[in-house]
Amino acid sequence: MNDREMQEKKHARFEGRLLFVGFGSIGQGTLPLILRHIDMPRDRITILTADERGRKEAEDYGITFVVNPIRRENVEHVLGPLLSRGDFLLNLSVDVSSTVLIEYCLRNGVFYLDTCIEPWHGMYTDGSLPLASRSNYGLREEALALGRRYPGAATVVITHGANPGLISHWVKQGLVNIARDLMGDIDIPRGREEWARLAMSLGVKTIHCAERDTQLADPRKRRNEFANTWSVDGFVSEGRQPAELGWGTHEKHFPGDGERHDFGCGAAIYLQRPGMSVKVRSWTPDEGPYHGFLITHGEAISISDFLTVRENGKAVYRPTCHYAYHPCDDAVLSNHEMGGKNWVAQPDYRIFMDEIFEGVDELGALLMGHPKGAYWYGSRLSIEQARRLAPHNNATSLQVVVGVLGAMVWALENPSRGMVEPDEIDYRRVLDIADPYLGDVVGKYSDWTPIKDRGWLFAEDVDPSDPWQFKNFRVT
Numbered sequence: 060m061n062d063r064e065m066q067e068k069k070h071a072r073f074e075g076r077l078l079f080v081g082f083g084s085i086g087q088g089t090l091p092l093i094l095r096h097i098d099m100p101r102d103r104i105t106i107l108t109a110d111e112r113g114r115k116e117a118e119d120y121g122i123t124f125v126v127n128p129i130r131r132e133n134v135e136h137v138l139g140p141l142l143s144r145g146d147f148l149l150n151l152s153v154d155v156s157s158t159v160l161i162e163y164c165l166r167n168g169v170f171y172l173d174t175c176i177e178p179w180h181g182m183y184t185d186g187s188l189p190l191a192s193r194s195n196y197g198l199r200e201e202a203l204a205l206g207r208r209y210p211g212a213a214t215v216v217i218t219h220g221a222n223p224g225l226i227s228h229w230v231k232q233g234l235v236n237i238a239r240d241l242m243g244d245i246d247i248p249r250g251r252e253e254w255a256r257l258a259m260s261l262g263v264k265t266i267h268c269a270e271r272d273t274q275l276a277d278p279r280k281r282r283n284e285f286a287n288t289w290s291v292d293g294f295v296s297e298g299r300q301p302a303e304l305g306w307g308t309h310e311k312h313f314p315g316d317g318e319r320h321d322f323g324c325g326a327a328i329y330l331q332r333p334g335m336s337v338k339v340r341s342w343t344p345d346e347g348p349y350h351g352f353l354i355t356h357g358e359a360i361s362i363s364d365f366l367t368v369r370e371n372g373k374a375v376y377r378p379t380c381h382y383a384y385h386p387c388d389d390a391v392l393s394n395h396e397m398g399g400k401n402w403v404a405q406p407d408y409r410i411f412m413d414e415i416f417e418g419v420d421e422l423g424a425l426l427m428g429h430p431k432g433a434y435w436y437g438s439r440l441s442i443e444q445a446r447r448l449a450p451h452n453n454a455t456s457l458q459v460v461v462g463v464l465g466a467m468v469w470a471l472e473n474p475s476r477g478m479v480e481p482d483e484i485d486y487r488r489v490l491d492i493a494d495p496y497l498g499d500v501v502g503k504y505s506d507w508t509p510i511k512d513r514g515w516l517f518a519e520d521v522d523p524s525d526p527w528q529f530k531n532f533r534v535t
């Protein structure tokens with residue numbers, strides 16, 4: 060089937076009701092693709108949101124649009140008339156507790172999908188709570204505990220957009236590609252244990268979710284404005300959470316301000332600093348080496364946990380895994396401005412969409428430590444490609460939206476799986492649905508490592524007569 064045919068194909072038929080909670084940049088991008096690929100009557104879809112954004116888009120498609128913010132005290136009252144057994148709640152909101160919505164769905168036989176485990180508004184920056192419970196590790200443990208209470212319930216997919224989401228599938232495809240290049244044809248692993256053993260046998264030590272967004276907009280970011288290519292609320296919130304990373308068994312140097320958790324799976328640590336203030340080095344095929352922010356994300360924890368090999372109850376292998384996010388340049392400037400104000404967000408914000416005039420979102424899994432060095436596998440999607448492929452999207456949102464679409468279809472095909480994370484679902488089924496929308500799906504080897512080109516400025520062999528090191532400037 061060619062891309063054109065894939066883009067018109069109905070992947071699933073759904074007879075229940077579909078409720079969108081939240082209709083911001085991701086919700087607005089998702090609706091047209093659901094209408095294109097899921098066979099269902101439009102009058103079975105309702106959008107429930109907290110503001111007027113997207114009303115016109117919804118009305119253009121003939122979809123019911125209701126502004127009625129969900130709060131702690133009105134969850135049952137608001138959801139009751141809109142959802143019952145066999146319906147689907149697509150949670151694309153910020154500031155609404157995911158676990159509260161999930162519990163409602165698990166109890167009532169309602170399908171569910173979100174792209175982030177969100178707490179109620181204000182929890183991320185509530186100084187009365189310990190940092191550990193404001194971490195994604197804490198939120199994930201709480202969600203997983205809930206899922207364990209409802210085995211075999213209607214399928215609830217947590218954290219499935221692009222990252223978290225597709226990134227877990229790119230890690231698997233990356234592992235398979237490296238293994239094939241090293242060993243010839245291999246059997247595709249079945250189940251968690253076999254995937255973890257494959258990663259261990261390849262010697263993968265570190266996995267970055269490596270993203271470089273080069274989209275530019277006109278007008279560009281203004282003073283006192285936070286600009287980004289997806290939710291500003293979402294990015295500011297997660298960026299002010301403690302930095303977190305899945306912590307590999309090979310690591311020898313524990314960060315000075317690092318902390319372990321005394322509960323849960325033990326796969327990740329956190330730093331006592333907001334992720335937006337921590338820079339890490341990473342690499343993507345087009346950008347080459349870059350500085351990204353160590354923003355906490357679900358995939359850093361779930362991938363490290365999924366790929367852990369245990370023997371006699373002790374973790375003998377686990378890769379380090381973290382996000383290395385270089386958002387669009389104006390978001391970097393926004394972050395810089397906000398950091399200078401002690402992380403108090405600017406009064407104005409803007410999500411770049413129609414005003415973008417060029418750029419690419421390169422987003423993929425960078426697998427390092429194996430005999431072939433570093434291998435990046437993921438999507439390189441330009442704004443022009445995104446606009447040709449789907450309405451109401453930029454390159455960043457489209458990568459997320461097709462992660463949502465792929466996992467929704469998988470959930471409808473696997474209706475009684477209870478709670479699952481991206482790592483637990485059929486990676487090829489989701490990627491086959493997503494790939495036609497991901498621009499160039501690229502796998503590329505590199506000999507770059509985070510330490511290889513570090514420290515040349517202070518190397519012993521620099522020329523003291525050339526204080527600016529122009530002569531010696533080199534990137535090895």
Ligand SMILES: NC(=O)c1ccc[n+]([C@@H]2O[C@H](COP(=O)([O-])OP(=O)(O)OC[C@H]3O[C@@H](n4cnc5c(N)ncnc54)[C@H](O)[C@@H]3O)[C@@H](O)[C@H]2O)c1
Nearest residue numbers: 081082083084085109110129152153220221222223290293
């Ligand atoms: N996994 C990924 O790859 C990925 C990528 C981007 C965004 N996300 C997540 O997707 C979600 C949506 O992102 P976005 O860019 O569309 O955000 P956005 O800020 O553009 O929109 C948020 C939406 O939530 C709604 N909302 C806020 N409070 C609400 C309430 N009390 N009740 C009902 N609705 C409420 C708003 O009205 C708005 O429609 C966020 O959780 C974000 O972190 C995930």
